[in-house]
Amino acid sequence: MPALADRHSDVVICLMAIIGIVLFTVFGPMQTSSNIFYANACSVTYRSMEFNLGVHLIFMYRRHPTLTSTVHRLFRKNLFFVLLFFSTLWWLEVGQPLTASTQTTCLRLYFWNACLQDHHAFFVRGCLLAFALLMATDTSVSTNTKGELQLTQMNCTAIVFCWLVCIAEKMVLDVTFGGDVIP
Amino acid sequence: MEVSLVSAECTADVRSNFSLVSGFDGNSCDVNVQTLLRHCNILTILFLACSVITFCSSAYTGSGSTLDAVVVMSDVACIDISSALFVTSGSALAALLHVTETVVYNTLVHTLALSMVLDILAATVASVLLGSMNALLTHTFKWSDVGFTVLEGLTTLRGLDFQQVESAPHSYNVVAWPVQSMLWCILSSKGV
Numbered sequence: 001m002p003a004l005a006d007r008h009s010d011v012v013i014c015l016m017a018i019i020g021i022v023l024f025t026v027f028g029p030m031q032t033s034s035n036i037f038y039a040n041a042c043s044v045t046y047r048s049m050e051f052n053l054g055v056h057l058i059f060m061y062r063r064h065p066t067l068t069s070t071v072h073r074l075f076r077k078n079l080f081f082v083l084l085f086f087s088t089l090w091w092l093e094v095g096q097p098l099t100a101s102t103q104t105t106c107l108r109l110y111f112w113n114a115c116l117q118d119h120h121a122f123f124v125r126g127c128l129l130a131f132a133l134l135m136a137t138d139t140s141v142s143t144n145t146k147g148e149l150q151l152t153q154m155n156c157t158a159i160v161f162c163w164l165v166c167i168a169e170k171m172v173l174d175v176t177f178g179g180d181v182i183p
Numbered sequence: 184m185e186v187s188l189v190s191a192e193c194t195a196d197v198r199s200n201f202s203l204v205s206g207f208d209g210n211s212c213d214v215n216v217q218t219l220l221r222h223c224n225i226l227t228i229l230f231l232a233c234s235v236i237t238f239c240s241s242a243y244t245g246s247g248s249t250l251d252a253v254v255v256m257s258d259v260a261c262i263d264i265s266s267a268l269f270v271t272s273g274s275a276l277a278a279l280l281h282v283t284e285t286v287v288y289n290t291l292v293h294t295l296a297l298s299m300v301l302d303i304l305a306a307t308v309a310s311v312l313l314g315s316m317n318a319l320l321t322h323t324f325k326w327s328d329v330g331f332t333v334l335e336g337l338t339t340l341r342g343l344d345f346q347q348v349e350s351a352p353h354s355y356n357v358v359a360w361p362v363q364s365m366l367w368c369i370l371s372s373k374g375v
Binding site for chain 2: 039058098105120129153
């Protein structure tokens with residue numbers, strides 16, 4: 001039994017991480033008029049599940065070398081098509097009419113956002129994109145990790161302050177030119 | 184062709200070590216951490232672009248916007264990208280933990296976490312000021328929003344905003360959640 005657990009425990013842990021994400025993906029769009037998607041999309045509890053999945057993927061990457069090398073080759077060759085698929089998926093939504101209302105409960109990321117349709121809110125799709133990116137990553141030795149980490153720090157700062165910059169700019173334009181000129 | 188050679192070499196190397204140590208075992212077939220971090224940075228920049236498009240839509244500015252045609256696209260992309268970002272970050276940090284020494288990793292994580300905390304605290308103060316001014320201008324000011332923004336900034340926990348009704352409190356700095364959640368993920372990464 002301990003030997004069996006040693007052999008398959010990583011698969012079980014990874015499956016549990018995936019099942020948790022799939023459950024949120026299924027129940028959110030199923031209950032479009034509930035707060036399930038809204039409450040979990042930005043929640044630290046759900047996002048830490050995705051983060052843990054990423055950690056487990058690296059563990060699996062090293063633990064199953066034969067499978068990894070096969071999948072690695074497959075995704076290295078076909079990453080372009082994966083990215084094309086996602087670009088097409090997003091491009092299809094151009095021109096969709098907005099249904100923004102703060103009075104209704106619907107699928108959306110933030111309170112002020114437009115309501116989305118059920119097929120828009122799929123967490124698993126993003127996880128598949130991450131899996132494709134991970135599997136297409138080369139295996140050469142890193143040369144400038146510190147530089148990338150510095151860029152990560154700057155990006156985090158940009159995310160935290162982007163709403164503030166937008167709102168400050170909007171208020172300056174509002175005060176200077178009046179509300180009608182801004183759009 | 185080169186990729187195949189690398190993968191085959193990698194496979195053989197792991198196989199030879201696998202019988203001795205199961206799990207993370209130190210060999211030449213690590214994923215390139217720099218590339219993984221670059222993927223994270225690209226996804227972060229895309230997320231940022233999508234968020235800015237959302238803020239420029241009529242739902243936020245209050246009047247018709249020419250960007251409304253691409254707002255649904257940016258919202259959908261934002262959901263996919265944020266999920267990909269968290270999974271890729273988990274992979275990047277796990278790979279980084281493996282290829283660097285524990286002391287170096289701890290230093291890197293502490294520096295990153297400290298920078299995030301300072302950013303969040305500074306943004307919270309600015310959010311309360313600017314958010315309140317904007318809410319007063321748009322006649323949507325609520326004291327509960329101010330309290331909620333402060334509470335969220337101090338605890339860096341985005342998990343309390345679970346109701347869409349207008350009377351429920353909502354944070355002013357709506358887009359800070361990836362950094363807030365990432366902070367807890369980074370701090371717990373070594374344990375995971």
